[in-house]
Amino acid sequence: MSIAVFASGSGSNFKNIVLRSRVEAWGRAVRLLICDQPNAKVLQLAQELQVTAYLIEPSSYPSKKAYEKAILEILQEHGIEWVILAGYMRLVGTTLLQAFPKRIVNIHPSLLPAFPGLNAIEKAFLHPVKVTGVTIHFVDEGMDTGPILAQVPVSISEIDTLETLVDKIHQAEHNLYPTIIKQLIETETKWRRKEH
């Protein structure tokens, strides 16, 4: 099974997925990192973890379609079957969605459909709600709108600050995301075995 992770930022989820895949022997599941930001810390993490990384900047292409076509060629070259978004700060377009139907997964730091889009943790903290959380969902053309695969709640207590809430959310993300990815891979492997 081969996975590409797309990320634009600090890459804590990327690192955690790679480490869990190694500890739990999903094999060399995470084959690639695709990053759109030249200064993203995740690029350095990929080097440290010896994961092949591609920096593909949208500004180098005449259109979103051309940008996604360039990514698609790389994914196909490497035999990628699943795309895992981990802090990838762009809407995925039709070129990639059509090439990977129900095979692009995202993590969002709220209990969707509450607080979609940017700054979801801050929005929940300032709202204020007592419970927020993490959602993992298939990606469609909307902003955080695809079918939900898993959710976990995170409570906001009187003594939480934005910083402690961010830590709690990241902790929940790091527990949940690899677990769900592993389940997706295992389910697919079972179906493949049944077909043969």
Ligand code: GRF
């Ligand atoms: C995570 O909170 C994720 O839910 C959101 O972007 C953040 C990425 O964090 N989509 P990191 O780069 O993995 O640390």
